[in-house]
Amino acid sequence: MNTLAALEISKSYGPVEVLHGCSLELQGGHITGLVGSNGAGKSTLIKILSGAEQPSSGRLMRNGEPVRFADPRDANRKGIAVVHQNIAMGLVPNWTIAENLLLDLLGEKKWPLMLKRSWLERSAAELLEGTGFQFDLAKRIDELSVAGKQEVLLARALGRQAEVLILDEPTASLSTREVEVLFERLRLLRSQGIAVMIVTHRLHEAAEVCDEIVVLRDGRVVDRLSSLGGNESFDMTRVINGMLGVQDYGLRDTAVNGNQGTASANSTAREGPSIGTVAVRSGNKALEVVDVSALPGGPPIRLSVDYGEILGLTGLVGSGKTELIEQMVGVRPLGSGTVLRDGKPWRAKSMEDAISKGVGFVPEDRARQALFPGWSVAHHRSIPFLESFSRWGLVRSGSEEYAGNELISRFGIRGGSTVTPVNFLSGGNQQKVVVSRWLAQECDVLVLDEPFIGVDIGARTDLGRLLRDFAHVQHKAILMTSSDPRELVEVVDRIVVLKQGAIVWEGKATEGVLEDIVAAIAGDQQGVQAIGAKREG
């Protein structure tokens, strides 16, 4: 019996536990889908299953026997192969297919001293035997499409007698047709008794090809669904409920699917601003998009955010949230349509333009897009507004220091003074610095991309209150995205749900709407058209 099982796997990085007792089993002849939103712990789990990381506790079982993978190579010898999302990682672009197929052998020093083409082609052909793959072996990798490169990786894994195949986001950059071809291939492997796991955020694809779907949230396996013999379709509402954790929050009295333990943590999180104090729309549009496509070639969207309100944008990964707001502030080129600022057409070419128009932006990935390692709180406070902090081209360190102090005291930033490097602050306090500088500078429109990622509960509550004050008391416009509708309900006044670049739901943010949001995300294309028709009508 060909199986790979994880039993009660936990993983901690330092004091932080990212996986809490996850169990799952991959069986030969089955395709398992692993789904979960950003930060659910999918990649950590894959790393453990493939030997790239060691679990802090729990065990791996291979064919019913306990097993330990010293490193990915060891796991590979024991029949586990991983095809990573980043295909380029495993291939040498200006080498031939044959050379790439034999790359592992080079690492194992099994290449002959004098390389002959005949040896390469013979060995590559041997490797491919029985895998069902055929290639023009002399072709260079960089002449292949993404799908072609992926096939080479698959073939290489199979040629090395992989029995368990783990694919991380295999469809991320494939066309619909290429996805079909890949799925056919996976079904074929399934029939050969290979255990396949795909990690994906495209739920409809998981539903199409998988026999079993495992849902991961906040480092826990929260649900496990199987379609009996592939005849039964999955209950997508249940999958999305599991991913977003709506059930244990808003709909706590209904069935809870094996996600005990998070409820208590969540209830502390909700001690923030009370839900239900939804601002009445002023009708005074601060920022508006007309006929802008969130995703290239996607449907045109019309959306506006008023002064005095917080608009929340949600949807799964790939729904186009980030793409839409980045076009609105001008850090991503506008594909089509118009952006209106205070009712006037406006085309920001850079963040410089946006700032001069009173538009602030907090990007999603704090470390990569917002922080300067080693810089102090005061430096971070002033950098987007350097002009107003300088005279005769020189930075006035006094006023910079003053503003840094003001930021720390007014917005409750803990863990350091103005001179403390931000990387010594906790994630929550880092985020407070990055967000509150826009509040302190009083921009008119603030756009935030996933502002609560990597932010602890206390800081999240604080940030939510600050944002609500900014919009409701100081009468500014705020637009924020989050893939967690619960977070949005807690903070925003109005919610818009995106799915594959289209608006599928829009409404006031009250506790009762979570169910509707899940239904909108789970709903099929007909739902999209129905709403489209309603909006036109």
Added chain:
Amino acid sequence: MSTQIAKSEALLSSEELKESPSSTLASRRGRRTAIQELSLQYGLVTVFVILVAVFWATAPAFGTLSNLWVILESMSIVAVAALGVAFSLAVGGWDLSIGSNIGFVVMVSAIVLIEFNWGGLLGILAGLLAGLFIGAVNALLIVKGRVPDMIATLGTMFAFEGLALVIAGGNNVAPGMTLSNGKTAPGKMGHLFNWIGNGKVAHIPGLVIILVVVSVAIFVVLERSRLGRALYAIGLNSEAARLAGIPVGRYRAIAYLFSGFLGGVAGIMLLGLLGNGQVNAGQPYLLECVAAALIAYAFFGMKRPSAHGTVFGALFVAVVVNGLTMFNVPYYVEDTTYGLLLIFALILTFTVGGGTTATNRKSILKQLRKLHRSV
């Protein structure tokens, strides 16, 4: 993975100051030991003080006032040009063309002075413009042409080294030389350039005065000005800089213009010192300048390019070379000395200090990999 780590920081309370710098940003090796921290902060300066003490005690000629002026004079040209390199390092780039920049400027100014006889002021102007021109070519290649910094400046390094030879017809340009039309060159070095090379104000050599003026100005620009702040922001995290409204392309171009301009100043200083336009005059300077600018990373554990660190780097190099000369170590050992000094400073920064600030180290490695691929 980093997002997950960050996400699960949710489990920690916000008041808690992290034991180690946030794992998303800093090295994961954890804390440095006290010895590592000390050697990172004071290692370079301590070694410098020890070297000076040893030279002073063992070589009687080392500790004299006149030798101090010799050291300061010999470091001045290197320091000024290295400040240019510091600009390119600040934006996370490189300027390898600095040596041939100096050589090219020497030739251009020499021709203006000696062949055209246009006088000292125009000689200086032509030199500065020549330097700026090289900076502009670099900026154009790197910012508009999107050629990686190191390769682009490697290209201009060869191009301008060659061009200096071409405009000089392959020969030194010296006063009284015979021109191609058979006549004697009309011009001479003139008072201005003689003063730059040999003049003194209250016993202070002209070269040293220029060094002080330039370093103070560049210190203000890098440490105190809006421009400097923006340049460092770009070098640390260019994406974050862009999202903070900094026009990254424009400022990177400005950094290379500064580099070219300072190369021009250094070239003029060198011409004044040499008294004629020597072929390949700039050649030894690349190594010295890069060494000085990179030694700055280890200056008081700053881990970044800086004006004061760079001037110190140039001083360090000059003192070591001067001291070794006192012991009759032959001149041809100099290059090895520069190389060893540079390696020593880099070990302090990277090995002991666990790297420069994360992004900068990555950008340096990236550049090296790019160069490796291109060769």
